[in-house]
Structure formats: structure tokens, C-alpha cells
Amino acid sequence: MALTWPMQKSGKTGETVRTVQFLLRVQGYTVAIDGNFGPRTEAAVHGFQSSQGLTTDGAVGDQTWSRLIVVVRQGDRSEKGDAVRAVQDQANFRAGDPAHPFPVDGVFGALTDAWVRGFQQGVGINADGVVGPVTWNHLVNEELNT
Numbered sequence: 009m010a011l012t013w014p015m016q017k018s019g020k021t022g023e024t025v026r027t028v029q030f031l032l033r034v035q036g037y038t039v040a041i042d043g044n045f046g047p048r049t050e051a052a053v054h055g056f057q058s059s060q061g062l063t064t065d066g067a068v069g070d071q072t073w074s075r076l077i078v079v080v081r082q083g084d085r086s087e088k089g090d091a092v093r094a095v096q097d098q099a100n101f102r103a104g105d106p107a108h109p110f111p112v113d114g115v116f117g118a119l120t121d122a123w124v125r126g127f128q129q130g131v132g133i134n135a136d137g138v139v140g141p142v143t144w145n146h147l148v149n150e151e152l153n154t
Contacts, residue, residue, distance in 0.1 A: 010070070011145045017067035020045040023101045024148045028068050030094035031076045032056060034087075041097075073148075074141070081138045082121040089114030095139050098147045099123045 026043045037052035050066040057064045078091040099110040121137045128135040131146045
């Protein structure tokens, strides 16, 4: 069964755009993490799509999401750090306590693992602590504000 991903393109704002930006950074693109799908994010998406042999429309739809996501799990850091930061940023967005924000440090440790497993359980998917395609899909499709 193919996953349906939320379309992200020029003019969009919000947490899902922030996730796109974090994931573009993992792929080597320099973009600001500002939640604003502006010209620099669009240019990075064009570059990523071109490098992957995808249609270069500058929008992040089903085909681009499936290539953009990076599987992360406990112990990941360094080269996957921005993908881990995307998960941690989602944790803050979903259940963040402004007085005690979830640490967005790019290290997938015990705290991130516990949050991921709780999120997975809460949305009714396999609570294995691995943020793969299904978990990413739930994270970016569950955004409250667009």
C-alpha cells in the first residue's frame, strides 16, 4: 500500500515545512529551519529532485517524500542528526511544554526513543522506536496547523 504524503510547496508554512527543511539538510542542502517554504527551500527541493531523477517541480509530494525521508533509530546522530532533530522538533510541536521543551540535539537517545514509541503506540502503529516511512508519514500528516 502506497503512503499518501502532504503536499508541501512554495508558500506553505508550519511544522511539516520545518521537517522538510531538516530532511533537506541531511541530504546536504543548506536551508534555514524556519517553517517557511520560500525560494531557498524550493531551490533545495529542485536540487534534491534533480539528484534523485525525479520530476523537478520544487514541490514535495508523494515521490519526493519517499526519497527524502531518512530512517532513524536509537543511537543515530552525526550524519543523521538533522533527521533526528526533525523528529525531536515534531515532539516539541505535538506535546511540547514551553517551560520544559524537548531537547532538539540531534542525538537519538533514550528520551527520543521513549517519545517515538509513545507516539507510535498513540497512532496505532508498530511501536518499535524506529522512525521509518510509516512513522514519518504519521508525523507529517498529523500536523494541526498548515
